[in-house]
Amino acid sequence: MINYQGIIAKYRQHLPVTGKTPIITLNEGNTPLIPAPSLNKLSGMPGMEVFLKFEGANPTGSFKDRGMTLAISKAKEEGAKAVICASTGNTSASAAAYAARAGLKCFVILPKGAIALGKLAQAMLHGAKIIAVDGNFDQALDIVKEISEKYNVTLVNSINPYRIEGQKTGAFEIVDQLGGRCPDFHFIPVGNAGNITAYWKGYREYKRIGRISRLPRMLGWQAALSAPIVKGKPIKNPKTIATAIKIGNPASWQAAECARDESEGMIGLVTDRQILSAYRHLSQIEGVFCEPASAASVAGFIKLAAEGFFKRQPMFSSVTVCILTGHGLKDPDRAIQESSKFQTCQPKLESVLRLMGIQKKPAKRKQLA
Numbered sequence: 001m002i003n004y005q006g007i008i009a010k011y012r013q014h015l016p017v018t019g020k021t022p023i024i025t026l027n028e029g030n031t032p033l034i035p036a037p038s039l040n041k042l043s044g045m046p047g048m049e050v051f052l053k054f055e056g057a058n059p060t061g062s063f064k065d066r067g068m069t070l071a072i073s074k075a076k077e078e079g080a081k082a083v084i085c086a087s088t089g090n091t092s093a094s095a096a097a098y099a100a101r102a103g104l105k106c107f108v109i110l111p112k113g114a115i116a117l118g119k120l121a122q123a124m125l126h127g128a129k130i131i132a133v134d135g136n137f138d139q140a141l142d143i144v145k146e147i148s149e150k151y152n153v154t155l156v157n158s159i160n161p162y163r164i165e166g167q168k169t170g171a172f173e174i175v176d177q178l179g180g181r182c183p184d185f186h187f188i189p190v191g192n193a194g195n196i197t198a199y200w201k202g203y204r205e206y207k208r209i210g211r212i213s214r215l216p217r218m219l220g221w222q223a224a225l226s227a228p229i230v231k232g233k234p235i236k237n238p239k240t241i242a243t244a245i246k247i248g249n250p251a252s253w254q255a256a257e258c259a260r261d262e263s264e265g266m267i268g269l270v271t272d273r274q275i276l277s278a279y280r281h282l283s284q285i286e287g288v289f290c291e292p293a294s295a296a297s298v299a300g301f302i303k304l305a306a307e308g309f310f311k312r313q314p315m316f317s318s319v320t321v322c323i324l325t326g327h328g329l330k331d332p333d334r335a336i337q338e339s340s341k342f343q344t345c346q347p348k349l350e351s352v353l354r355l356m357g358i359q360k361k362p363a364k365r366k367q368l369a
């Protein structure tokens with residue numbers, strides 16, 4: 001028997017499952033909480049400890065798996081034969097994988113031309129029926145909502161309450177990994193706003209049962225030209241290179257505002273330039289490769305640090321967690337665009353040395369005594 005079997009087995013008593021629920025799992029969750037020393041320093045607060053919750057380490061490469069294991073298990077329990085989702089990419093990759101495992105048909109409605117290559121490749125190989133609409137995510141979501149209301153196909157977007165239930169285990173895991181400590185600040189990208197809603201629910205539930213005695217401040221981040229919650233109105237034509245949060249009318253808008261207000265947090269915006277700068281910082285300084293949307297949480301952290309936010313806090317030490325929602329390999333085109341070009345030469349020692357910038361004769365190897 002293996003000792004880790006996914007979030008349903010681990011957090012069963014907190015989730016709406018019974019002995020009759022078939023558990024469809026890829027052993028998702030249990031993702032690393034990685035210290036980020038370079039961000040401690042940037043905060044300007046001597047006792048700051050920053051951690052990256054690397055959700056890219058989930059089986060399909062994003063946090064969507066936490067919600068999908070439960071949504072697909074419940075769909076299977078309820079006798080569904082097919083599931084459907086609108087997606088900016090990661091929901092479709094996750095739905096397609098779990099549906100394949102459950103023997104369910106999977107329909108995926110995507111905004112044409114706006115899906116990162118890795119995500120599309122996953123949904124395709126897992127055998128989902130993919131339909132690209134010539135519109136944006138919000139329009140795709142409206143269509144799948146209507147289809148799931150009128151036809152016998154289960155919606156697995158985050159308006160499916162089981163998605164939120166599964167995703168709240170991210171909060172449980174963070175507290176457990178911190179040895180029972182609740183973070184002071186929780187940074188998270190916000191797209192359709194299901195994840196910030198789920199984390200807030202998870203933290204509140206852990207507080208209710210006495211696992212933690214206080215709650216974190218929730219700090220959500222939208223891309224500057226896709227920031228409906230910050231602007232207080234839907235955005236007709238959202239734009240950002242962070243395709244996973246390119247959403248103009250979030251389904252969990254109100255719940256996200258509750259998380260923000262009840263936690264005395266904020267939902268702010270970061271520009272694409274700030275997102276990409278955080279994306280490069282994480283990969284080049286911390287060695288962590290996340291997708292651009294994920295870097296929005298760290299971009300928000302860097303922005304607040306630069307504004308002196310942490311220096312103004314009346315505390316000596318604090319713990320910050322930044323959620324890195326998805327893996328960098330999801331969007332290889334962006335990674336290559338953000339990197340310097342590589343060089344080519346003849347397969348000769350001198351040619352390689354020249355490009356390495358080594359001109360001198362080799363130093364004599366030290367003789368072993």
Ligand SMILES: *Cc1c(COP(=O)(O)O)cnc(C)c1O
Pocket residue numbers: 062063064090091158189190191192193194195196244245291293294325326327
């Ligand atoms: C889905 C997704 C988001 C946005 O999460 P919401 O729950 O829609 O707010 C952010 N980053 C990545 C990588 C995602 O896949």
